[in-house]
Amino acid sequence: MGAGHPNPPLPTPPKPQVKALNCPGCGAAIVLRSMGHAETVVCASCHSILDAKDPNLQILQKFQAYTSEIPPMIPLGTRGKLRGTDYEVIGFQRRSITVEGVRYDWHEYVLFNPYKPIRYLTEYQGHWNDISVCKELPVVEFASATYLGERYKHFQSADAATNYVLGEFPWQVRVGEKASVTEYVSPPRVLSSEKTENEVTWSLGEYTYGADIWKAFNLSGSAPEPIGVYENQPSPVHVDVKAIWKAFAAFAILLLVLMAGLDISAHKTVAFDKNYLFTSGDPKAEASFVTDIFDLDGHTSNVRVSTSANVSNSWIYLNYALINQDTGQAWDFGREVSYYYGTDSDGAWNEGSTHDSVVIPSVPAGKYYLRIEPESDARHPSIAYSVEVTRDVTVPGFFGIAFLALLIPAVAITWRSLSFERARWAESDHPPLQLSSSGDND
Amino acid sequence: MTQPVSNCPNCGAKIVFKWSSSVQTVCPYCKSILVRTDVDLQKVGQVADLPPDSSPIQLNTEGIYRNKAFVVIGRILYEYDQGGWNEWHITMNDGTSAWLSDAQNEFAVSFASQAPGLPASNQISVGQRFTWSGQNYTLSVITAAHYRGVEGELPFEYWDKTDVTFADFRTQTGKFATLDYSDEQPALYLGEFVEFDDLKLKNLRSFEGW
Amino acid sequence: MFKKLYLAYGLLVLGGTGYAQHSGWSLDRISQLKNIPKSVRDNPGSYRSIYSGYHHYTGGK
Numbered sequence: 001m002g003a004g005h006p007n008p009p010l011p012t013p014p015k016p017q018v019k020a021l022n023c024p025g026c027g028a029a030i031v032l033r034s035m036g037h038a039e040t041v042v043c044a045s046c047h048s049i050l051d052a053k054d055p056n057l058q059i060l061q062k063f064q065a066y067t068s069e070i071p072p073m074i075p076l077g078t079r080g081k082l083r084g085t086d087y088e089v090i091g092f093q094r095r096s097i098t099v100e101g102v103r104y105d106w107h108e109y110v111l112f113n114p115y116k117p118i119r120y121l122t123e124y125q126g127h128w129n130d131i132s133v134c135k136e137l138p139v140v141e142f143a144s145a146t147y148l149g150e151r152y153k154h155f156q157s158a159d160a161a162t163n164y165v166l167g168e169f170p171w172q173v174r175v176g177e178k179a180s181v182t183e184y185v186s187p188p189r190v191l192s193s194e195k196t197e198n199e200v201t202w203s204l205g206e207y208t209y210g211a212d213i214w215k216a217f218n219l220s221g222s223a224p225e226p227i228g229v230y231e232n233q234p235s236p237v238h239v240d241v242k243a244i245w246k247a248f249a250a251f252a253i254l255l256l257v258l259m260a261g262l263d264i265s266a267h268k269t270v271a272f273d274k275n276y277l278f279t280s281g282d283p284k285a286e287a288s289f290v291t292d293i294f295d296l297d298g299h300t301s302n303v304r305v306s307t308s309a310n311v312s313n314s315w316i317y318l319n320y321a322l323i324n325q326d327t328g329q330a331w332d333f334g335r336e337v338s339y340y341y342g343t344d345s346d347g348a349w350n351e352g353s354t355h356d357s358v359v360i361p362s363v364p365a366g367k368y369y370l371r372i373e374p375e376s377d378a379r380h381p382s383i384a385y386s387v388e389v390t391r392d393v394t395v396p397g398f399f400g401i402a403f404l405a406l407l408i409p410a411v412a413i414t415w416r417s418l419s420f421e422r423a424r425w426a427e428s429d430h431p432p433l434q435l436s437s438s439g440d441n442d
Numbered sequence: 443m444t445q446p447v448s449n450c451p452n453c454g455a456k457i458v459f460k461w462s463s464s465v466q467t468v469c470p471y472c473k474s475i476l477v478r479t480d481v482d483l484q485k486v487g488q489v490a491d492l493p494p495d496s497s498p499i500q501l502n503t504e505g506i507y508r509n510k511a512f513v514v515i516g517r518i519l520y521e522y523d524q525g526g527w528n529e530w531h532i533t534m535n536d537g538t539s540a541w542l543s544d545a546q547n548e549f550a551v552s553f554a555s556q557a558p559g560l561p562a563s564n565q566i567s568v569g570q571r572f573t574w575s576g577q578n579y580t581l582s583v584i585t586a587a588h589y590r591g592v593e594g595e596l597p598f599e600y601w602d603k604t605d606v607t608f609a610d611f612r613t614q615t616g617k618f619a620t621l622d623y624s625d626e627q628p629a630l631y632l633g634e635f636v637e638f639d640d641l642k643l644k645n646l647r648s649f650e651g652w
Numbered sequence: 653m654f655k656k657l658y659l660a661y662g663l664l665v666l667g668g669t670g671y672a673q674h675s676g677w678s679l680d681r682i683s684q685l686k687n688i689p690k691s692v693r694d695n696p697g698s699y700r701s702i703y704s705g706y707h708h709y710t711g712g713k
Contacts, residue, residue, distance in 0.1 A: 007455050010470055016494065017650035035649050036496035037546060039525050053493065053526075086652075114649040115498045115638055117547040133548070135635040137580055137612045170546050172524050199583050200568065243655050251662040258666060262673045288696040301676030321699060323688050330685040361678035371696050395672075397679040402669040406662055413654060 016114070023048065024057050033077065034090045034112045038168035042091075049175070052168060063175035069094070069164055073123065073219070074109055076167045080217030082130060087111035087119060089217075091167035097158035097181070110169060118170050121213070122205065126226030127233060128213050129190065129205035138184075138191055138202055143430075145184045145191055147204065152184030152191045155231045155428045160194070183231060187424075190232040207232045229423040241414050248410045255402055263394045271296055271303075271368075272389035278316060278374045279382045288373035293325050294389065300364045301392040306357035309337040309385035315352075316383045319373040324366050331360045337385070359395055448483045450474060457483060460515045461533045464595035467516070475592065475601050487601045492519060492591040497528045497544045498638075498646045501594045505542075505641040507551050511535045514542065516594030520608075522587035531596055539597050541631060542641075543620075549641065550618040552633025560630060563607045563623040572611070572619075574632055579611035579619050600624070 016035040023030050028045035032038060038052035040060065047065045050057040072092040074080075079088045091110030096103050106124035113119075120131040138147035143154040160181045165173055180195040188207040193200055207230070210223025226233075272294040278287075296303060309316045315338035323330040335358055341350035376383050422432050448457045453472040466477050468489055475487040503514040516531035527545035534540060543550045557574050570581045585608045592601060602624070611619035622629040692699045 007471070013500075015648060015650050016496070034496065036494050113547075114496065114652050115547065115646070135548070135612070135618075136616045137582070137614050139614060170525065198568070198585075240655065244658055247655065247658055247662060251666065254666055255669070258670055262670065266673075286697040288699065290693050290696045301674075302678050321685075321688070323692065325690070325693075328687045328689065330688045332683045332685055333680070358680045358682070359678035360680070360682050362676045369693065371692060371699050373696070373699075392676065395678055398669050398672050398677070402665050405665045409658060409661065413658075 021057055023050065025059055025062075030057065031077070032168060033088060034168050034170070035114050037112060037114075037118065037170050038090065039171055040173050041168045042165045044166055049165065049173065060172070061174050063165075065164060070107075072107065072109065072166065073224075074121070074213070074217050078217050078219070080213075082111070082119070082216055085113055085116055087113050087116075089167075091169045092165070093162055093169075093173065094164040095160050095162050097156075097160050099156075099158060105163070110167065112168075120203070121208075124230065125228060126210055126224045127230035128208040128210055128223075129232070130208045131192075131203050131205040134191075134202040134204050138193075147191050147202075150186050150189070152186040152189070154430070155183045155185045155190070155425075157182045157429060185232045187232045188234040205232065207234055228427070229420060231424065231428065233424065235417055235420050241417050244410050244413055248406055251406045252403065255399060255406070259394070259396075259399045266394045267298055267301075267392040269297065269391040270388060271391045272370070273386070275384065275386040276372075276374075277382065277384045278376060280376050280378060281381065287375070288319070288371060290323075291370045291372065291387075293367050293369045295366075296363060296368050296389075296391050297365050298392055300362055302395065303360045303363045304357055304388075304390040304393045305333075305335075305360065305370070306355065306388045306390070307335055307337050307385060308355045308388075309383055311337055311339045311352075311354055311380070311383060313340050313342075314338070314377040314380035314383070316374060316376040316385060318385075318387075319375075321371040322360060322363070322368055322389075323371060324364075324368055326366055327364075329364075331363070333358060333360070359393065448478075450476060451483055451485050459595060460513065461539065461595055461597075462537070463539065463597060464515070466592070466596045466599050466601075468593050477599055486599070489591055489593070489601075492593065495519065495526070495528070496546075497530075498547070498649070499528070499530055499542070499544055499643065500645070500647045503530075503643055503645045505532075505643040507532075507534070507540075507542075507636065507641060512540070512542075514594075516592070516596045518592050518596065518600060519590040520587040521590040522585050524585075526587075526590060531594065541633070547638065548635065549638060550633055550635045552618060552620060552631040555630045555632040557630050560621060560628045563628070566607075566609050566621070574619065574630070577613050577615070577617050577632075579613055579617065581609055582612045583610040584608070585610070 019032040021030045021032065023043040023046060025043060025048045026046035028043055030041055030043055030050065032041060032052060041050050041052040043050060047063050048059045049061040051060055074089050076089055076092060079086055089109050090112045093108050094105055095108060096105045106122055109121040111119040111121060117133060122129045122131060134147065136148060138145040145152045158181055159178050162173060162175055162177050165175060182193045184191040190205040191202065192205060193202050210226065214223045272291060274291065303322065305320060307318060315336060317334060317336045319334045321330050321332045335356045337354060337356045338352040339354045340352055370387065425432050449455065450457055450469040450472065452474040453469060455469060455471045457467060457469060457476065459467065464478065466475065468475055473489045474485045475489055476483040477486050499514055501514055505512055512532040512534045514530045514532050518529045520527055520529065527543060530542040530544060532540050532542050540551055540553050543552065566581060566584060568581050568584060572579050586605045587608055588603055588605045589601065607623040609621040617634045620631045622631065
């Protein structure tokens with residue numbers, strides 16, 4: 001075993017670098033940025049897919065390209081920072097699915113970093129997704145899949161075809177290649193499986209806003225406005241609808257408690273109560289009169305004036321004024337009590353009531369009297385009526401208003417969330433039922 | 443731990459084995475494939491230059507896996523119709539041999555394991571399930587690959603260019619397994635996926651512009 | 653975020669309701685007048701509601 005003299009230094013291997021080559025078909029310049037990660041590279045001039053691992057760049061496929069082909073929104077070679085890591089766009093493709101005879105195109109970008117696995121960005125009508133390949137296997141059930149403890153609902157299954165390619169790809173891409181794609185959503189994430197003959201690959205996408213893409217890659221101008229609702233687009237209402245309804249329920253209970261509490265603490269003191277008989281007789285005689293003075297006590301609160309009259313297919317109208325004997329302040333109002341009834345072809349009917357009440361707001365404590373001026377139907381000259389004044393009553397209307405005020409935002413938020421979700425699922429394999437009767441569904 | 447030292451029978455360079463149980467190594471100077479016999483090293487073949495490849499890992503890269511330091515001492519570069527990947531041979535600081543696979547920068551560490559009832563190569567299909575070491579594995583990919591090149595120290599002899607079938611398995615918890623059908627008896631490797639950052643790798647290859 | 657807003661809003665609604673009830677508010681629109689002279693007690697017919705217009709029955713059957 002001879003140790004011998006020390007070994008001469010080893011030649012250092014060349015540092016991986018960006019390569020510039022020429023297309024064997026048309027001579028155009030080909031750039032390889034992915035430091036050996038690419039399997040295939042596309043010559044954009046002659047639309048050939050070349051073998052990136054072959055030093056001679058053997059042509060693997062030539063494809064048709066339309067002049068109307070939209071160029072990538074993020075140019076090849078652009079670098080950007082996503083999730084704290086720098087990536088360079090090295091590849092681009094347009095893929096499509098055909099559903100019920102309609103072709104839907106989307107675009108995919110291949111992102112490269114020499115130390116990280118390849119990432120992808122997809123873009124469809126202004127909606128972006130940041131995608132990486134899954135290492136764990138999702139569990140697939142009938143119409144859903146579970147991944148890392150999160151449940152994803154089945155959204156769509158379709159065959160995806162590759163129509164147009166540019167740049168470099170870490171697999172043997174071919175124009176026309178097809179994969180069975182199944183997507184499950186749990187906004188803002190989407191779980192996607194791509195199945196070819198030999199392989200099933202699962203990937204996880206996270207919805208990304210165009211503005212964030214533009215910022216990450218320092219692109220000029222602004223991102224195109226998204227159209228419609230995308231499968232995993234997070235709901236803009238950003239709210240847990242259930243939580244709002246829980247809050248509503250709590251408020252409704254509190255409102256009931258408040259109502260009960262205020263009702264109990266309302267004094268409801270009857271300050272004045274008298275019966276009268278009105279006889280409409282001589283039009284020259286003065287019908288108005290004033291009541292005795294009565295006390296309205298306590299802090300400033302409301303006053304209910306109730307009128308009951310035994311009107312039977314007739315009416316009585318009372319001009320009221322509640323007048324403060326000392327301050328000269330008055331509250332002026334007129335109330336009608338009318339009641340009509342009879343029978344007709346539909347049966348018995350009635351209209352109106354023999355009772356009326358009105359609540360006067362914020363009346364300070366003090367000595368008061370009522371000035372009353374009655375009028376009635378001349379055909380019913382004599383009507384008995386009673387007037388009751390109650391101090392500090394509860395106004396149920398406030399609680400009704402409060403209940404609606406609590407309910408309406410909850411309903412509005414729920415409705416907005418539901419209509420957003422309807423728009424989302426309208427594009428899926430499981431569209432919601434059409435509400436209008438004229439729509440036809442398959 | 444004494445490190446065995448020999449001379450390359452082809453060019454005379456000093457060969458130092460970093461791992462005492464290495465069976466095969468490649469002379470870094472003349473690229474001869476050398477196999478250890480009881481007495482000395484025997485040249486069995488020659489490695490053509492490895493194709494330019496993309497792995498950020500190289501020989502002598504160091505890292506940490508589950509709190510144990512390891513060093514990269516060898517590699518097998520595989521190739522198949524859809525691409526290629528690297529199997530880096532690593533030794534932990536306790537002398538255990540393991541594999542760090544690098545497929546497009548997706549890394550997994552696995553160890554040679556034993557299990558009864560392994561299927562033959564004509565019995566496997568995508569979607570099959572097996573239970574090893576209390577984990578449920580589902581077969582996700584079958585690959586027919588061949589050797590493209592070797593480098594450094596390996597725990598077995600390998601320079602055969604014929605296609606070999608590999609079956610890759612995944613689980614719901616990030617575990618990983620491979621059945622290697624290089625030999626008649628399938629070899630099972632059990633392990634898990636790891637994140638590049640978690641390996642805390644040092645002495646990596648540097649890339650121009652990165 | 654919406655939940656916090658709703659909680660604050662709900663508390664405002666409840667607080668407002670309690671305040672309205674306690675202050676003696678009403679849903680009815682009542683005209684207020686000032687300086688009704690004490691002479692109205694002796695002569696109710698002389699009462700004229702200057703601001704609200706003299707109420708007279710205008711509708712019904």
